[in-house]
Amino acid sequence: xxxxxxxxxxxxxxxxxxxxxxxxxxxxxxxxxxxxxxxxxxxxxxxxxxxxxxxxxxxxxxxxxxxxxxxxxxxxxxxxxxxxxxxxxxxxxxxxxxxxxxxxxxxxxxxxxxxxxxxxxxxxxxxxxxxxxxxxxxxxxxxxxxxxxxxxxxxxxxxxxxxxxxxxxxxxxxxxxxxxxxxxxxxxxxxxxxxxxxxxxxxxxxxxxxxxxxxxxxxxxxxxxxxxxxxxxxxxxxxxxxxxxxxxxxxxxxxxxxxxxxxxxxxxxxxxxxxxxxxxxxxxxxxxxxxxxxxxxxxxxxxxxxxxxxxxxxxxxxxxxxxxxxxxxxxxxxxxxxxxxxxxxxxxxxxxxxxxxxxxxxxxxxxxxxxxxx
Numbered sequence: 001x002x003x004x005x006x007x008x009x010x011x012x013x014x015x016x017x018x019x020x021x022x023x024x025x026x027x028x029x030x031x032x033x034x035x036x037x038x039x040x041x042x043x044x045x046x047x048x049x050x051x052x053x054x055x056x057x058x059x060x061x062x063x064x065x066x067x068x069x070x071x072x073x074x075x076x077x078x079x080x081x082x083x084x085x086x087x088x089x090x091x092x093x094x095x096x097x098x099x100x101x102x103x104x105x106x107x108x109x110x111x112x113x114x115x116x117x118x119x120x121x122x123x124x125x126x127x128x129x130x131x132x133x134x135x136x137x138x139x140x141x142x143x144x145x146x147x148x149x150x151x152x153x154x155x156x157x158x159x160x161x162x163x164x165x166x167x168x169x170x171x172x173x174x175x176x177x178x179x180x181x182x183x184x185x186x187x188x189x190x191x192x193x194x195x196x197x198x199x200x201x202x203x204x205x206x207x208x209x210x211x212x213x214x215x216x217x218x219x220x221x222x223x224x225x226x227x228x229x230x231x232x233x234x235x236x237x238x239x240x241x242x243x244x245x246x247x248x249x250x251x252x253x254x255x256x257x258x259x260x261x262x263x264x265x266x267x268x269x270x271x272x273x274x275x276x277x278x279x280x281x282x283x284x285x286x287x288x289x290x291x292x293x294x295x296x297x298x299x300x301x302x303x304x305x306x307x308x309x310x311x312x313x314x315x316x317x318x319x320x321x322x323x324x325x326x327x328x329x330x331x332x333x334x335x336x337x338x339x340x341x342x343x344x345x346x347x348x349x350x351x352x353x354x355x356x357x358x359x360x361x362x363x364x365x366x367x368x369x370x371x372x373x374x
Contacts, residue, residue, distance in 0.1 A: 033293050034325055052329060056294050060227060065285040066270050066277070068182020070228060071190060073102070075197045091115055091370055092154045094138075101194040105179075108170035109163040109195065110134050112154035113204065116370055121209035121363035122159040122199045124192060124225065124232070125150035126218030128239075133169015134162040137218070146347045149213055156356060157370025159205050161195045165217060167268045176267045184268035185224065192225040196232065207231070209363040213355065215239055215347050220288070227294040234362040235295055236355040238303035238347040239311055241288040245281055246315025289319035296323070297330035299362050303351040305343040313340060 034046040036055035046052050064070060078100065085096040095111040114120055128147070130136035137150040150162040166174040166184050181187040192212075200207040211234040214222035219240015226232040244261060254260045258274070261281065265274035277283040292300060304316040320338050327336045337358070339351045360367060 033290065033322055034329065046329065049330070052296075052326070059286060059290045059294050062285040063224075063227065063291065064186075066183070066272055067186040067189070067224075068272065070186060071102075071180065073190065073193065073197075075200070077102075077197075079194070079198050079201065081198065088115075089151070090155060091157065094151075094154070099194070099198055101191045105191075107163050107191050107194065108134070109161055110138065110150065112150065112158070112160040112162075114154075114157050114159065114370060116157065118204065119206040120157065120159045120204055121211070121359075121365040122161070122202075122205045123150075123153050123359065124195050124199070124210070124212040124222075125153065125160050125162040126192070126212065126214030126221045126225075127162065127165065127168070128214070128216035128218050129168075131168060131172065133164040133171065135169065137162055137215070146349065146352070147215060149215070149347065149352060152352070153213070153356065153359075155370075156360075156365075156367035158359075158365065159199065159202065161199060163191055163195055165221070165268075166191075182272060183270045184266075185221075185270050188221055189224050189228055192221065193229050196225075196229055200231070209233065209365065211235070211359045211363055213238075213359070216345065220291075223288070223291050223295070223300075226298070227291055230298075232298070234299045234301075234359050236301045236303070236359065238351070238355075239305065239308050239345050241291075241302070241319070242304075242308075242311040242313070242315030243287055243289060243319050244284055244315075246312035246318070248310060248312050250309075287319075288315075289322040292319065292323045292336075293326045296326045297332035297335055299335040299358060300337065301355050301358050302338040303341070303347055303355065304338055305341050305346060305348075307342070307344045309345060311345075316340075 035043050036046055036051055038044050046055050080100040082098050083095050087094045092112050092114045097111050098106045098108050101107050125137055127134055127137045132141060135141060137147055139148050139151050141147055150160050154160045164171040165188050176184055179187060199205050199210055210232055212222040212226055212232050213236040215238040219237035222235055222237050226235045249263060257263050259279035261279040265271050304313050306313045327333050339354060341348050341351055
């Protein structure tokens with residue numbers, strides 16, 4: 001049953017998305033990514049970039065069936081940035097800020113700004129599941145050396161913004177029941193798009209050179225943000241995904257969450273997966289290979305350890321194979337990259353360095369120009 005709350009929030013858009021999603025999803029997963037539904041509902045092959053744009057929008061529509069509609073926004077709308085604190089660290093200053101994603105919607109974040117003058121590339125850095133929130137991707141994360149990628153990228157000379165995800169960090173008391181969003185996932189996506197607005201508003205940021213990176217929760221949210229925002233030019237997801245059919249949480253956790261896909265349906269993520277789809281894999285309106293396909297032809301790098309207990313690497317490899325023809329359609333198969341380290345749910349040094357070098361290349365960034373100050 002569709003909740004009355006969702007109908008109330010955006011009844012016209014939601015009804016349209018529902019009809020399109022039911023008609024399309026069974027025809028468009030896996031090896032059939034290069035098909036789309038025309039205006040008469042007929043399934044056709046994607047043979048041109050124009051065809052792909054139709055299919056891409058259909059995927060985004062179906063993502064919104066699970067997440068709720070993405071609210072409209074004014075990219076130039078007032079952000080009302082407030083600096084709470086600052087700390088000089090080596091070659092950059094870390095500002096603790098809040099900004100307004102929309103009226104009465106404050107977002108706490110760290111903003112790392114290089115001391116070196118000029119226009120810089122920038123990165124949206126998203127944290128994983130941690131009560132520390134944004135601190136968990138800095139050196140203040142309690143000794144998890146492989147998770148401090150926000151601070152490491154700042155050391156490499158990037159402007160970096162690292163927001164809290166609702167219910168973590170300084171947003172630990174966030175009330176999902178009283179906001180205007182159908183899911184915590186969509187609230188986060190909106191916040192992350194406003195982070196890109198903030199970066200582009202900065203005089204020392206080159207607005208054409210912006211990337212995103214995240215681990216675990218941050219990994220799939222990096223993918224979600226980039227799916228809805230093409231201003232993001234390169235995407236790095238660490239331990240952030242597998243196809244839903246390969247998602248694994250174990251028998252005990254499955255019972256606790258009411259089903260294998262139960263964790264995805266928490267209030268802070270996508271509760272509609274339970275309310276509308278009954279946690280039924282066959283009814284899910286989208287899958288992660290489709291999300292990655294929306295990123296094409298932009299460079300995408302997945303760190304997917306072979307011993308990740310939740311995000312089974314078999315589903316990653318299958319998903320990457322599914323997406324490969326889409327990148328080939330654009331003549332950019334090399335932009336679809338994955339690394340499969342012999343590790344558990346982690347972001348090992350070799351994979352982080354590989355990801356950073358890819359970001360440097362795509363964003364035309366020279367970290368050697370930002371030598372650490374004594």
